[in-house]
Amino acid sequence: MRLCVLRLVRYDHTMVSQEYSHPAREGQETVYGALDLGTNNCRLLLAVPKDDGFHVVDAFSRITRLGEGLAASGMLSPSAMARTLSALGFCADKLKRRRVGRLRAVATEACRRAANCRDFLAKVRAETGLDLEIISAQEEATLALAGCAPLLAPWPVDALVFDIGGGSTELIGVRCESGDTRIMATLSLPFGVVTLAEQEGAALRRADGFQQIVTRLLQRLRRFDPDGRLAALAADGRLQMLGSSGTVTTLAGIHLELARYDRARVDGVTLDFSVIESISQTLQQSSIEQRVSHPCIGRDRADLVVAGCAILAAICRLWPAGRLRVADRGVREGLLLSMMRDDRRMSRT
Numbered sequence: 001m002r003l004c005v006l007r008l009v010r011y012d013h014t015m016v017s018q019e020y021s022h023p024a025r026e027g028q029e030t031v032y033g034a035l036d037l038g039t040n041n042c043r044l045l046l047a048v049p050k051d052d053g054f055h056v057v058d059a060f061s062r063i064t065r066l067g068e069g070l071a072a073s074g075m076l077s078p079s080a081m082a083r084t085l086s087a088l089g090f091c092a093d094k095l096k097r098r099r100v101g102r103l104r105a106v107a108t109e110a111c112r113r114a115a116n117c118r119d120f121l122a123k124v125r126a127e128t129g130l131d132l133e134i135i136s137a138q139e140e141a142t143l144a145l146a147g148c149a150p151l152l153a154p155w156p157v158d159a160l161v162f163d164i165g166g167g168s169t170e171l172i173g174v175r176c177e178s179g180d181t182r183i184m185a186t187l188s189l190p191f192g193v194v195t196l197a198e199q200e201g202a203a204l205r206r207a208d209g210f211q212q213i214v215t216r217l218l219q220r221l222r223r224f225d226p227d228g229r230l231a232a233l234a235a236d237g238r239l240q241m242l243g244s245s246g247t248v249t250t251l252a253g254i255h256l257e258l259a260r261y262d263r264a265r266v267d268g269v270t271l272d273f274s275v276i277e278s279i280s281q282t283l284q285q286s287s288i289e290q291r292v293s294h295p296c297i298g299r300d301r302a303d304l305v306v307a308g309c310a311i312l313a314a315i316c317r318l319w320p321a322g323r324l325r326v327a328d329r330g331v332r333e334g335l336l337l338s339m340m341r342d343d344r345r346m347s348r349t
Contacts, residue, residue, distance in 0.1 A: 030343075031057060031098050034335035035091055035105035037132060039067035039166030040194050040304070041246070042087040045332040046098050049340050053150075058098055062087040063300040067110035067167045071195045076114045085127060092128040102343070104335045107132045108140050109167035109192070137188030140331060141170045147333030148244050149181045151268055151325055156238045160230055160319055163330060164245035164311050166194040166304075171224045176240075187224045191217070193247065196307040204306045210284050217314035225318070234321040241324035243315075246301065247308030251279050252326045253296030260295045267328040273316050276324075280309035 029048040036043045043061045047054040064084040069077045095103065111117040111134045121132050135143075144163050152159055152174065159174040159181075169192055173185040196204075196213070203209030225231055233239040252266045255275055283291060284306050291302040316324075 030101040032336050032339055033095055033098075033100040033103040033105075034332040034339075035103070035130070035132075036331040036335070037066065037084070037088070037105070037107040037111070039070070039108070039110040039168070039192060040065055041166065042066075042084060042091065043332055044091045044094060045336060046094065046100060047336050049344075054336055054340060058094055060087075060091055060094055062090070065166075065194065067113075067194050069198070070110055070114055070167065071198055074114065075116050076110065076120050081120050081123070085124065088124055088128045088130055092130055102339055104339060105130050105132050106135045106140075106143075106331065106335065108135065108331070109137075109165060109188075109190075112137070113167065113190075137168065137170065138186055141172050141186040141188065142183065143334030143338070144170060144244055144330040145172050145174065145181065145183060145334070146337055147330045147335075148242055148327040151242055151327050151329075152176050152181060153240055154179075156233070156240050158230070158233050158238060159240045159242060160234075160321075161242045161244070162315055164243070164247045164308050165192040167192045169311055171221070173224070173230065185224070189220055189223075191220070191311070193304040193308040193311070196310065197304050200307070200310075201303070204284070204310060207284065210306070210310055213310050214313045214317065217311060218318055221314055221318050231319055234319040237322070239319060239321050241319065241321045242327055243312070243324050244327040244330045245308065247305065247312050248324070248326045249328045250296055250301060250305055250308070251276060251312075254279050254294065258296055263328045266326060269326050270323055271326060272323045273320070276312060276316060280306075280313055283309055 032047055034045045040063055041061060042064045044059060045056060046058040047056045064080070064087050066076060066080050066084045068080045107121070111121070114120070117134070124130055124132055145161055148161060154176055157176050159176055161172040161174055163170040169189045171187045172183060175182040175184055200213050203213055230239055248271070249266050252269050252271060253261050255271060256265055256269065258265065288302050291297045291305060292299050297305055
């Protein structure tokens with residue numbers, strides 16, 4: 001079991017590490033960049049240090065579905081790579097315009113699994129100048145927690161943090177004590193909203209099929225808590241839960257009845273399990289057109305959100321804490337904080 005201690009830091013969202021080609025001018029703050037290329041999304045966050053946290057100066061997010069068809073073929077498809085290259089081109093342009101001085105760009109599950117990923121990353125480097133680093137599931141979980149840690153409360157001391165991604169679901173067991181978060185255990189399971197939607201799309205559209213999938217997912221999730229300790233803590237009200245993913249943020253936006261998605265209102269909101277169940281049932285029963293028309297879902301997520309609801313339903317059923325906190329933050333924020341922390345440490349030596 002690997003233990004890791006993280007300090008809680010503040011995140012001001014008001015608006016191998018790679019040294020980028022534009023050092024800060026004299027008297028200017030260094031702009032840091034964090035790029036997270038996942039199975040479903042390409043996300044970029046640019047920020048400058050502020051006290052013990054940072055201030056966001058620019059951001060970019062686009063659904064690219066890099067992992068589309070990966071579960072069946074084991075390969076990144078030409079169309080998925082083309083979409084992703086286009087998004088990465090936008091990221092490269094932003095990095096140049098903002099004169100980013102410090103960048104770390106990482107790729108996760110789709111690139112870990114694809115047989116042709118090395119060729120794809122070479123093409124990315126040649127066409128955009130971006131040098132993407134494939135990180136392990138363990139490091140992905142650690143970075144996600146570092147980004148989300150400010151949303152954890154000091155009590156209950158035990159917490160379950162999860163991230164429902166496009167190609168994997170990350171689970172992190174955490175102990176929160178004296179302002180530190182200590183990782184007690186992590187597990188990366190090879191299913192996410194893209195893979196589950198592709199494999200079980202027809203069944204997810206049926207109420208009985210949806211429940212059967214939730215039951216099967218329960219069996220796989222139990223690997224993380226084989227002795228039921230976290231489940232017992234949850235049932236006793238002594239486990240806090242924090243979810244970081246497009247699924248939980250989408251459900252939060254629907255719950256808040258937002259006319260358009262608003263990160264500032266979603267990040268940190270608490271959802272009761274009864275609300276999650278009600279919204280999930282409505283989405284499962286709705287047509288694809290109805291989901292497309294919702295301002296917090298849209299066309300890109302319409303065929304994936306029900307798969308996310310199934311994974312979330314299994315998590316809530318296995319660990320019945322009754323409520324969870326929503327985090328619209330994760331790997332990118334963890335990357336920024338780790339780079340800034342390392343630079344501060346070096347500047348003091």
